[in-house]
Amino acid sequence: MAFLKATLLIAALQVRVLIQSIRFVICALVALVPAGIALAAGGTTDTEKIGADLSIMLLQFAAPLVGLILGSVVIAEEVEGRTITFFFTRPLHRSALFLGRWAAVALVGGVLIAVSAATVSYGSSHATFRDLQPELHWELQAERATGWKTTQTGSQSVVRYQDEFRDNRRKHVSHLEPGEIIELPMDRRGRPQRIIATERKPRNLDLPEGFAGLLMLSGSLGAAIYTIITAGLSIFVKRPMILGLAYAFAVEGLLANLPGSTQALSVQFYLRSILIDPESPMWNRWSSMGSEFLEPSQAILRLSVFGLILLIGCSRAVVRKQFLLTS
Amino acid sequence: MSDPVLDVVPEETSDQVTSLIEARELGRWYGEVVGLSDLSVVIQPGITGLVGPNGSGKSTFMKLIVGELKPSRGGVRVLGHQPFANRELYRDLGFCPQQDALYDHLSAHGFLAHLLRITGMSANESKQRAKRALGRVGLTEAMHRKCGTYSKGMRQRVRIAQAIAHDPKLVIFDEPLSGLDPIARHQIRTIFKEMVEAGSSLLVSSHVLHELQGLTDRIVLIHRGRLLAQGSVTDIRRLLSQHPRRISITSDAPVELAVELMRLPGVRATRIAENERTLTVETRDAQGLFDQLPAIATRLKAGITSLDSDDEDLEAVFDYLVD
Numbered sequence: 001m002a003f004l005k006a007t008l009l010i011a012a013l014q015v016r017v018l019i020q021s022i023r024f025v026i027c028a029l030v031a032l033v034p035a036g037i038a039l040a041a042g043g044t045t046d047t048e049k050i051g052a053d054l055s056i057m058l059l060q061f062a063a064p065l066v067g068l069i070l071g072s073v074v075i076a077e078e079v080e081g082r083t084i085t086f087f088f089t090r091p092l093h094r095s096a097l098f099l100g101r102w103a104a105v106a107l108v109g110g111v112l113i114a115v116s117a118a119t120v121s122y123g124s125s126h127a128t129f130r131d132l133q134p135e136l137h138w139e140l141q142a143e144r145a146t147g148w149k150t151t152q153t154g155s156q157s158v159v160r161y162q163d164e165f166r167d168n169r170r171k172h173v174s175h176l177e178p179g180e181i182i183e184l185p186m187d188r189r190g191r192p193q194r195i196i197a198t199e200r201k202p203r204n205l206d207l208p209e210g211f212a213g214l215l216m217l218s219g220s221l222g223a224a225i226y227t228i229i230t231a232g233l234s235i236f237v238k239r240p241m242i243l244g245l246a247y248a249f250a251v252e253g254l255l256a257n258l259p260g261s262t263q264a265l266s267v268q269f270y271l272r273s274i275l276i277d278p279e280s281p282m283w284n285r286w287s288s289m290g291s292e293f294l295e296p297s298q299a300i301l302r303l304s305v306f307g308l309i310l311l312i313g314c315s316r317a318v319v320r321k322q323f324l325l326t327s
Numbered sequence: 328m329s330d331p332v333l334d335v336v337p338e339e340t341s342d343q344v345t346s347l348i349e350a351r352e353l354g355r356w357y358g359e360v361v362g363l364s365d366l367s368v369v370i371q372p373g374i375t376g377l378v379g380p381n382g383s384g385k386s387t388f389m390k391l392i393v394g395e396l397k398p399s400r401g402g403v404r405v406l407g408h409q410p411f412a413n414r415e416l417y418r419d420l421g422f423c424p425q426q427d428a429l430y431d432h433l434s435a436h437g438f439l440a441h442l443l444r445i446t447g448m449s450a451n452e453s454k455q456r457a458k459r460a461l462g463r464v465g466l467t468e469a470m471h472r473k474c475g476t477y478s479k480g481m482r483q484r485v486r487i488a489q490a491i492a493h494d495p496k497l498v499i500f501d502e503p504l505s506g507l508d509p510i511a512r513h514q515i516r517t518i519f520k521e522m523v524e525a526g527s528s529l530l531v532s533s534h535v536l537h538e539l540q541g542l543t544d545r546i547v548l549i550h551r552g553r554l555l556a557q558g559s560v561t562d563i564r565r566l567l568s569q570h571p572r573r574i575s576i577t578s579d580a581p582v583e584l585a586v587e588l589m590r591l592p593g594v595r596a597t598r599i600a601e602n603e604r605t606l607t608v609e610t611r612d613a614q615g616l617f618d619q620l621p622a623i624a625t626r627l628k629a630g631i632t633s634l635d636s637d638d639e640d641l642e643a644v645f646d647y648l649v650d
Contacts, residue, residue: 002447010445017441021432082428086489089393090446091417097445319412322396324357 003096010092010100011107014073018108023073027066027109031116034058038123051124051207052282055215058120059271060256063113063219064248067226070105072241074098074227076234079323088323095315098231102311105227110220117219121212208280214296218274221300225267225307232314235321270306273299346371347497347528348392352401354552355387362387364552365401370530374523376539376546377532378563384552385532386425389501392530393422406497421490425501425532427482431475435461435485438474439492446493460492461485463521465514480507487515491522498522500531504538516542536563571595572613572636576620579630581606587623591616 018024034054041050075098078084087097160170171184184193226248233240256268263269273294276283294302348370355363363384379385390396391403394410394417402409408416430438439457444450461470464484469477474485483503490498500519504512519529519542533539539546539560546563548556556563578584585597585606593612600607610616613636624631 006445006447009447013441013445017430017433081430082424082426083430085393085395085422085424085426085428086442087445088395088412089417089420089422090442091414092446093414094412100445322411324396 003093006092006096007100007103010097011103014101014104015108018070018073018104023069024108027069027112030065030069031062031112034062035116035119035123038120040123049282051121051211054120054124055117055275056272058113058117058215058219059222059275060253060268062116063109063222063271064226064252064267066109066112067223068230068241068244068248070109070223071102071227071230071244072234073105074101074231074234075318076230076238076240079234079238084323094319098315098318099311102227102231102314105231106224109223109227113219113223114216117215118212121207121215125207208277208282211275214275217300218271221274221303222267222271225303225310228307228310228314229267232310232317235314235317267303270294270299270303348403348405348530350388350391350401350403353388353391353398353403354400355391355396356399361552363391366549366552366554367401368547368554368557370547371545372528373545374519374529374531374543376536376543376560377530377549378534378536378539378546379532379549379555380534383534383550385534385549386501387552388549389422389499389530389532393420393499418493419496421493421495421498423486423490423498423500423503425505427479429474429477429482429485432473434471434473435466435477435488436470438485439489442489443492456492457488460488463491463518464488465511480511483507484511484515487518491518491527495527497528497530500529502532502534504533512538536560571609571611574608574610574613574616575633575635576606576608576631577604577633578606578624579604579632580627581629583627584623584629584631587627588616588620591619 034057037057038050038054075084078087088094160168165188169185171182181194186192226244229247230240230244233243237243252266252268255262255266256272257263274296276293278293293299346369348368350366350368353363353366354361366384366388377385377388387396391398392405392410394405394413397411404410405416406419410416410420433441436454436457439460440450440453443453443456448456458467458470461467464487466481466484466488469481474482477485483505484507487500487503490500503515507515519531522529529543531539531542536546544559544561546556546558546560547554548563576584581599581604585599585608588594588606588608589597591610591612593615594608594610596609598607599605608616620631620634623629
């Protein structure tokens with residue numbers, strides 16, 4: 001209990017220190033990138049496409065970078081600043097110090113990414129500089145007439161179409177309301193032709209149900225995992241950020257984006273497994289990369305176990321490790 | 328390397344149970360660089376000065392004592408504990424590191440309260456203790472300012488405050504007086520004395536012997552990672568006084584002064600610098616020279632405008648002792 005209490009206390013204090021730091025501002029700016037793009041560009045193009053692209057950007061760019069920046073707070077910052085002595089010469093279990101500080105950065109990083117994910121989700125589907133009022137669409141119910149279109153001028157609409165002999169025809173109608181039917185002249189065989197006005201939202205305005213929650217979950221989990229990786233690296237090397245960046249963006253970038261089973265060696269694979277629904281056309285591009293994604297629950301479980309093993313290993317290592325500080 | 332010049336390193340006896348620090352054949356190296364080599368020493372309660380030139384192994388010894396490093400060979404016990412990552416020991420141990428490292432975005436009070444709080448003290452007690460410790464080092468008025476705005480001396484005092492805030496039995500100070508102005512030095516020395524009167528013991532390192540004079544009568548001299556001598560300040564100073572020292576004198580009559588000084592016992596050489604006003608005297612009896620100099624200068628009307636001693640050049644002294 002004393003260990004847990006110490007860990008929680010360190011975490012709480014570290015959160016307070018962290019949110020006043022420049023590092024936090026930098027992380028917030030990084031997390032803001034996909035969110036900002038979503039707010040600026042969302043709705044101006046295909047919602048599902050921009051939603052998918054920004055989600056992958058969040059998972060592959062923002063979450064690792066935030067994780068790497070914050071992860072180095074746990075040990076590396078103290079070693080570089082030569083302040084770790086103040087902690088390591090206190091009646092405090094080193095593991096509690098490591099876990100408490102990690103919990104703080106994971107929480108802060110997770111919240112930042114979750115907020116960004118929620119904004120990406122909202123922005124992709126709603127935010128726009130374009131008027132997204134529902135539009136009227138017309139459905140032609142005719143066997144032969146083709147190439148029709150309507151234009152609306154004031155209270156008048158003009159329906160233009162080509163009949164079965166490719167003759168251009170037009171019909172003036174009054175202002176259309178949803179459900180209104182425009183009866184066209186019968187075709188030459190006496191079959192009725194009509195256009196039905198329907199109200200329809202722009203295509204793909206809504207992202208798949210549960211998308212926002214899954215994106216928040218995968219992004220936050222990703223940030224937390226990357227904080228462990230950096231914190232762990234910082235126990236063994238002096239410049240963990242460099243190695244962390246190389247791992248996250250070179251190694252993982254390659255592993256996660258090359259078709260094949262090697263994807264399963266990257267954190268990104270599991271994050272994508274949580275988010276991507278292979279059945280959804282939204283993810284056609286990503287689900288056709290040659291690797292079968294896991295069930296979200298399986299991905300969460302495996303990533304959590306991986307993170308837990310890393311945490312335990314790091315906690316044990318930090319107890320045994322000697323940190324050489326130069327004066 | 329010779330044996331310690333002052334043979335006062337105690338043998339293992341039953342009274343070592345009361346010793347604060349006991350190092351036996353202690354060695355620590357960094358790759359091929361030797362930081363500490365075969366150091367055996369026992370340090371008793373009270374104030375002990377750890378003296379040695381820069382790079383002599385003082386900081387390495389202290390890092391081994393506070394458990395920041397593990398020995399490469401031999402061992403050290405502090406208050407009866409193996410020090411590395413030993414939480415029991417840290418309840419009774421304070422450490423003031425040499426490096427000028429603080430959290431610049433935190434106030435001194437916030438920093439100390441934070442350190443105390445994470446070791447299990449209540450928020451209120453942490454704040455009270457932080458306030459008291461900062462008051463003891465004379466930082467009451469500035470304690471809510473961010474550390475980044477502090478002078479070098481103030482930063483040093485914050486580090487001292489964090490070392491004493493939890494009232495430890497033993498406090499290790501690595502060059503605590505370095506960078507402090509005379510008033511602050513006096514203040515810190517007063518704190519040290521108060522701490523000892525209150526029952527704490529201190530190990531204070533310095534590369535300048537006279538900094539520790541008046542503070543303690545117990546000195547441990549180390550050089551090149553080994554124990555060179557251990558004894559009283561008087562013993563050490565007597566030992567050091569046998570080493571030829573260079574004294575620079577700026578005078579209006581350097582030639583006449585050089586001739587007169589050469590007649591003094593202990594003076595081995597004199598040399599006049601290119602500016603023709605600065606005279607360098609090498610002597611084995613610096614005190615004798617200082618005693619005679621005023622009378623000689625008056626008689627010669629030598630017009631002495633400055634007098635510098637290389638007393639702080641411990642490196643040279645240690646080399647002399649080792650050779």
